[in-house]
Amino acid sequence: MAIARLSVKVGKAGKAAAHAEYIAREGQYSSRLEKGEVLEATEAGNMPAWAAAYPAEFWRAADVHERANGTTYREFEVALPRELVAEDRAALVRAFVAQELADKHAYQWAIHRPKAADGQDQPHAHIMFSERKRDGIERDPATYFKRWNAKAPEKGGARKRFGLDTTNRSQAERTAELAALRGRWESLTNAHLERAGLDARIDMRSYRAQGIERQPEKKQLPSAWRGEGRSNVIEFRAARIERDQAAADLRRLIPDPAAALADRQAKRTRLEALRAERLAAYTRATQDKAKTPDPVTPAIEQPAAPDFGQPMREPSAAPVSPLERARAAKAEREADREAQRKAREDGIVKDVLPGLAFMVQDRMTRQYGDQRRDRAARVLQRIEAQQSALAVRQVQHEKKAPSKARMLVFGYSKAQAAHQAQAEALERRGADLERRCEVASAAWQHGTTWGEAQVRRDLPRLVELVNKDREAQHAEYKAKVAKREQDGSRGHKGRTR
Numbered sequence: 001m002a003i004a005r006l007s008v009k010v011g012k013a014g015k016a017a018a019h020a021e022y023i024a025r026e027g028q029y030s031s032r033l034e035k036g037e038v039l040e041a042t043e044a045g046n047m048p049a050w051a052a053a054y055p056a057e058f059w060r061a062a063d064v065h066e067r068a069n070g071t072t073y074r075e076f077e078v079a080l081p082r083e084l085v086a087e088d089r090a091a092l093v094r095a096f097v098a099q100e101l102a103d104k105h106a107y108q109w110a111i112h113r114p115k116a117a118d119g120q121d122q123p124h125a126h127i128m129f130s131e132r133k134r135d136g137i138e139r140d141p142a143t144y145f146k147r148w149n150a151k152a153p154e155k156g157g158a159r160k161r162f163g164l165d166t167t168n169r170s171q172a173e174r175t176a177e178l179a180a181l182r183g184r185w186e187s188l189t190n191a192h193l194e195r196a197g198l199d200a201r202i203d204m205r206s207y208r209a210q211g212i213e214r215q216p217e218k219k220q221l222p223s224a225w226r227g228e229g230r231s232n233v234i235e236f237r238a239a240r241i242e243r244d245q246a247a248a249d250l251r252r253l254i255p256d257p258a259a260a261l262a263d264r265q266a267k268r269t270r271l272e273a274l275r276a277e278r279l280a281a282y283t284r285a286t287q288d289k290a291k292t293p294d295p296v297t298p299a300i301e302q303p304a305a306p307d308f309g310q311p312m313r314e315p316s317a318a319p320v321s322p323l324e325r326a327r328a329a330k331a332e333r334e335a336d337r338e339a340q341r342k343a344r345e346d347g348i349v350k351d352v353l354p355g356l357a358f359m360v361q362d363r364m365t366r367q368y369g370d371q372r373r374d375r376a377a378r379v380l381q382r383i384e385a386q387q388s389a390l391a392v393r394q395v396q397h398e399k400k401a402p403s404k405a406r407m408l409v410f411g412y413s414k415a416q417a418a419h420q421a422q423a424e425a426l427e428r429r430g431a432d433l434e435r436r437c438e439v440a441s442a443a444w445q446h447g448t449t450w451g452e453a454q455v456r457r458d459l460p461r462l463v464e465l466v467n468k469d470r471e472a473q474h475a476e477y478k479a480k481v482a483k484r485e486q487d488g489s490r491g492h493k494g495r496t497r
Contacts, residue, residue, distance in 0.1 A: 002193065004202035005079035006185050008178065011128070016059035016072035023110040023126040026056075040111040040123065041090040045097075046134060047106050048144060055108050061141035062130065073128045074162060076100075078185060080111065080123040081193060083200045092192045093125045096185065105129045105162065117234050132158035214244070232398055239391030246387065246437070250380050253441070257377055264374055337481060341474065379440040387433050394426050 011019055021027040025039045033039060044055035051058035062072040078096070080089045093109055101107050107129035116122035132144070137154050149156025163169075163177050182204040190201050207214045217240075254260050397419075 002081035002083060002189070002200040002202045003079040004186065004204045005077075005124075006182050006204065007077045008181075009075045009077065010071045011073040011075065013066050013068055013070055013072055014063045016062045016066075016128075017056060019073065019075070019128060020056055020059040020108060023108070023112075023128065024056075025110070025112075036115065038113040040086045040113050041093070042108075042110040043094070044108040045106070046101070046103055049138060050141060051106075057141075058106055058130070059108075062145060065142055065145035067145075067147075070160075071131065074131055075129075076125075076127040078125050078127070080125055081189065081198075081200060081202070082121050082123055083198050084192065084196055086111075086113075088192060088196055089123055089125075092189060093127065095192070096188055097127060099184065099188065100181070101129055104133050105131065106134070117237065131160050131162045133161055134158065232395055235398065236391070236395045239395065243384065243388045243391060246384055249441075250384065254377055257381065260377065261374060333485075341477075376440045380437065383433055383437045383440060387430070387437075390426065390430055390433065394423075394430070397423060397426060 022029050024042050025033055025037075047055055047058055051061070059073070066072050076096075078093075080092065084092065089111060093111060097107060097109060107127060109125055109127040111123060111125045113121050113123045135153060135158060137158075139157065144157055146157030148159040153159075169177075186202055186204040193200055193202075203210060207216060217237075250257075
């Protein structure tokens with residue numbers, strides 16, 4: 001991936017010639033080329049006539065004639081995209097030099113290509129230049145680095161000025177100037193990457209400005225790469241890459257965890273409201289059916305009293321006794337009760353079971369599916385934080401050898417054994433976190449399938465509960481009917497007497 005890096009350095013008096021040899025890999029630094037490092041390109045320009053053929057003479061003269069407390073050069077050190085080929089990288093550096101220095105400052109640059117910690121190329125460029133501006137006046141080495149004479153420029157040295165054409169700049173102005181320089185480098189690099197047909201881009205903003213929650217790595221001095229320090233730094237970076245990859249995987253599964261949780265909560269609220277509405281409708285329907293009067297005759301019909309004002313009717317051919325009429329009325333009541341019971345059972349089948357199916361579906365989505373996904377997302381976030389902390393602890397443990405006091409108290413072998421035991425415990429902890437991460441990811445991905453299985457397991461029990469409730473209601477209804485019949489029979493006997 002393309003790395004965004006630009007640093008600005010200054011060189012004190014007496015350091016320019018040595019640094020020029022360093023970036024050109026000349027003199028004592030030529031042996032670096034024999035160790036596998038590649039010098040891709042080097043170039044110098046805007047030199048005065050006495051140093052045009054030998055740029056090193058310019059930097060030697062700067063070391064000799066520049067005042068003791070002055071600076072002999074300024075340097076831009078930039079990281080170059082490894083995605084570009086060598087010719088394109090050289091063209092990028094030339095374009096940046098033409099943009100920032102033009103024909104105003106003497107410069108020399110070189111592109112180095114060593115091996116990075118990951119084993120791939122690490123191309124970068126050193127651009128060193130003099131802060132003294134060219135004004136078209138030819139000066140010898142002794143005069144070139146003198147103080148500038150505003151009244152008689154030809155009698156003084158070249159004016160020393162770079163960047164904003166002001167003196168005594170504040171820290172805020174320097175910071176803004178550096179930020180603008182970094183922005184120009186970003187735009188130029190991305191333009192060259194786009195011209196080469198590459199998708200890679202660089203971003204010179206800080207992690208905070210980019211919205212990335214990551215602590216920037218501290219600058220690793222050369223001493224940190226000596227001995228075991230190199231392996232510690234590489235392991236730390238590998239752990240950070242793994243952590244970032246886990247975070248990227250989580251973002252790919254759940255792009256916005258907060259929005260996903262809010263969406264799940266809103267969906268749960270809607271489902272609960274719909275469920276409450278369905279349950280209220282079912283309750284109203286049940287209450288309306290309970291309020292419907294039973295088609296049962298409250299008492300046994302009495303024979304009509306004779307109306308002496310009317311002529312006597314002819315007796316029927318087969319007169320019916322009161323006992324037979326009572327039996328017929330009881331049979332009709334039994335038939336009506338049986339028809340009402342069947343109608344009620346049919347209503348339960350039509351009204352209760354669809355509501356039960358909807359409740360089961362809600363429960364599957366809300367309780368087994370959504371809750372399991374939300375829980376898995378929270379577990380993945382906790383595991384990511386624990387993995388980050390564990391990676392830091394492992395790196396710190398590798399750096400931390402058994403102390404002399406501990407070896408004196410417990411002995412060398414016991415101290416080493418305790419150190420190794422701690423390392424093994426950290427490895428086991430890492431393996432356990434990986435296993436938990438896999439389990440949580442699988443739970444998140446297969447939450448709906450698992451929820452359906454749970455519902456299939458619980459469905460017979462729910463149906464059994466509904467059947468028991470229906471039987472209890474039916475038994476209660478039969479008891480009420482029996483009590484009503486008993487009361488009606490008692491009233492009939494009293495009237496017949």
